Amino acid sequence: MTDTSAGPRLLGPAEVRALAAELDVRPTKQKGQNFVIDPNTVRRIVRESGVSAADVVVEIGPGLGSLTLALLEVAGHVTAIEIDELLASRLERTITEYAPNQAANFGLLVQDALRVREVPGPAPTALVANLPYNVSVPVLLHMLQLLPSLERGLVMVQAEVADRLAAKPGSKTYGVPSVKAAWYADVRRAGSIGRNVFWPAPNVDSGLVAWTRREPPATTATREQVFAVIDAAFAQRRKALRGALRGVVGTAEEIDAALASAGIDPLARGEALVIGDFIRIAEGLPGIVATRNEARADD
Template sequence: MTDRTPPRLLGPAEVRSLASELDLRPTKQRGQNFVIDANTVRRIVRESGVDASDVVVEVGPGLGSLTLAILETGARVTAIEIDEVLAERLPRTIEEYAPDQADAFSLIRADALRVTSVPGPPPTALVANLPYNVSVPVLLHLMALLPSLRHGLVMVQAEVADRLAAKPGSKVYGVPSVKAAWYADVRRAGAIGRNVFWPAPNVDSGLVYWSHREPPSTEVSREEVFAVIDAAFAQRRKALRGVLKPLAGSADAAEKALVAAGIDPLARGESLTVTDFVRITESLPKVLS
């Protein structure tokens, strides 16, 4: 067996050359900010913990900067790209910059939010520079769709990274924090400067690492629990007794459900864990029956 030549990574000159070739004008609508620094994509891959045993899903590969760094580990990559121009060029970029790894790369031309399956071996990792305008919905959709995922690292807007990794009691703890905790243990994994992107975004970026954990054991559905979470944070300054009234039918019924779940009716959603929300959801049908 012959040794494979490692991929060549993209730098500022290569990114701008590819963009010029494609007459590419990055759009805010699709959150297109391309990483132009090889050290940054290597850092992202290193922090993700991906190795040659992984099958990686990447969302929004763009011109291929991060894709090439993932292939450098020996992992397989399935990239999901919505932009037709970028999707058309990417396989050729992989052939040019990573010819020995091209057989480990596949592409899905689609909106990641509308993907219903990922062909090939079950993915084990998600590594992506997520489009900032849809980062949380995409992350939660793929976590739900692909239970084979064991770990991952995503780059998102810094404030979103803080929310995803927040713990109960934090000022930024909210819906993304609780829903992500349904699937995984989540933590902040560092910050990324604006100067490693082209064009430079007007927001700071953060890395979020997550590792899979089994969802809470419950007889109610994830959708039911998530509906309670949404209601609890719709008016985050109000006590749960009031904000859960529409789901319970009355404030008294909401209070009974909270007491049955062992939760203070005057507590707020920002103080509860995902397991607390499961207990509340399980108590609601009993109160209403």
């Protein structure tokens, strides 16, 4: 007789490789595929995320389902977004086999996370994911913008990206991801993950980034205008703001006036400013050209 009180069984190295062999999946760097094979690691991620039975979780890139199963142990509902149709074709059956009592609490959206415009089902309250390294920052920023219902989250990304997302002004790692993430949330580093918990093992270390949503800044500038200022300020990060902003607005006089109004030294650099400084600058530049790619991940 099946124990109906049992929680999900998790995937270990043998199960992950067996599922991959069944699908004839060969993980590729191009798709950012590194499958977690250690049950203790996915349980740690879920524990650090603070997810409970009251949460509706959205997961990006579930792959073969390692983290998904751990989330289903504690979350009220999990919606997974998977771009790979082959992996997605097996995922619901994996959930049914390994977590039969939680299968009703699982939803799947087969789509590119960067192109998602709506997440079906109950409004997500948390984002927990092992994000593909090559698109981690754009995906995170897109989800934060798309889903205002998100209250908090924990993502695993490349260690260098984790450092950038959680960096503070004045540090060498502080840049575009740091400031744009700060528009939406308070962000912090939440630990490191070793390479040996993945198959195949990546050539880089991984880090955990946790964030807590806060109210969006009160401003007369749009998010796009603020992000345009951020992009310009870090496009040539050693350049003073007076020169860096010439790419997004017309005259030196307008820039000087905006910086003076914001109380910002025109010879300061973007790496010294917090999100509130960028907002005040944008408010003084009504003719600013909105950024072409507000989720850019560089610098």
